[in-house]
Amino acid sequence: MNQKKRKKRKLRTWVKVVIGILIVLLLWLIVYPLYQSQKKSTSQNNESTENYVVDTDVSIIIDPGHGGMDGGALSSSNKSEKDLTLEYALQIGEDIKKLNPNIDVSYTHTTDEIPWENVNSLDYALDDLNGRMNLVNDQDPDYLLSIHFNSKEDKSEYGYESYVRGDDIASDTIYKYIVKNLDAIPWSKNNGCWSTEGYPLQMVDMVKAPSMLIELGFLTNDKEAKELENNEFKEKICMAIAKAYCQYIAEHPEASQRQDVSKNPNVIPENLPDNLKSEETKSEENNTDNSQS
Numbered sequence: 212m213n214q215k216k217r218k219k220r221k222l223r224t225w226v227k228v229v230i231g232i233l234i235v236l237l238l239w240l241i242v243y244p245l246y247q248s249q250k251k252s253t254s255q256n257n258e259s260t261e262n263y264v265v266d267t268d269v270s271i272i273i274d275p276g277h278g279g280m281d282g283g284a285l286s287s288s289n290k291s292e293k294d295l296t297l298e299y300a301l302q303i304g305e306d307i308k309k310l311n312p313n314i315d316v317s318y319t320h321t322t323d324e325i326p327w328e329n330v331n332s333l334d335y336a337l338d339d340l341n342g343r344m345n346l347v348n349d350q351d352p353d354y355l356l357s358i359h360f361n362s363k364e365d366k367s368e369y370g371y372e373s374y375v376r377g378d379d380i381a382s383d384t385i386y387k388y389i390v391k392n393l394d395a396i397p398w399s400k401n402n403g404c405w406s407t408e409g410y411p412l413q414m415v416d417m418v419k420a421p422s423m424l425i426e427l428g429f430l431t432n433d434k435e436a437k438e439l440e441n442n443e444f445k446e447k448i449c450m451a452i453a454k455a456y457c458q459y460i461a462e463h464p465e466a467s468q469r470q471d472v473s474k475n476p477n478v479i480p481e482n483l484p485d486n487l488k489s490e491e492t493k494s495e496e497n498n499t500d501n502s503q504s
């Protein structure tokens with residue numbers, strides 16, 4: 212073999228090695244990012260199903276804010292608030308159970324039929340509120356979430372907001388988590404977490420548990436109503452709310468702090484049902500009865 216041929220063969224082997232290395236490098240560049248993104252999505256999936264599981268006995272009642280005779284507001288596509296609140300309540304409850312099966316989830320009603328009696332047919336709204344409030348307080352849950360949708364003559368108005376007691380740190384914190392989760396979708400805008408101080412709301416002020424009434428967007432706003440009725444948005448919004456509750460409960464797995472309803476400045480003690488009256492009010496009432504007789 213002459214010198215020239217040997218040189219050529221040496222050169223060919225060298226080129227083959229370089230091409231081999233380049234191919235390996237190229238494959239690595241393609242495969243590695245794919246592997247990383249798959250790893251990331253698996254850990255995200257795990258986060259949505261596992262991170263919220265804690266050992267706990269806490270319970271939550273979810274209240275679809277309307278039902279039966281009371282349809283509530285009407286959306287621009289003629290869907291009634293009572294139908295939407297029921298859909299959202301059931302979905303949020305299901306999602307909470309998915310995230311942490313240890314949380315006891317129940318509802319004030321699960322169909323359009325409401326389980327409480329309307330004794331005073333002259334004031335249906337008052338009867339309805341009393342029925343809801345009594346049902347919740349009888350079950351004495353750790354949390355109450357009452358779901359509503361907003362409406363206004365000004366159809367450009369949009370966004371969600373909530374009402375909690377001024378001293379209810381639990382509901383205030385949970386609302387902050389809800390805002391964080393809805394921003395991450397992203398969906399609509401936060402119009403604030405309002406205190407019921409000076410704006411009495413029976414389902415917040417006359418319930419022992421940390422209680423939040425949420426107005427989940429404006430049905431009178433075309434865009435917002437369409438989004439709220441869209442399944443994909445509904446699933447994301449419900450999961451955002453469920454995650455907020457499960458995050459708070461994971462951080463506070465113990466029973467929640469109940470309020471002494473009779474001490475709430477928004478409440479007229481005499482108007483309370485017997486089981487919510489303080490011992491003082493009860494004995495004062497007894498004294499008055501005695502002096503009258």
Ligand SMILES: [Zn+2]
Nearest residue numbers: 276283359360
């Ligand atoms: Zn409502």
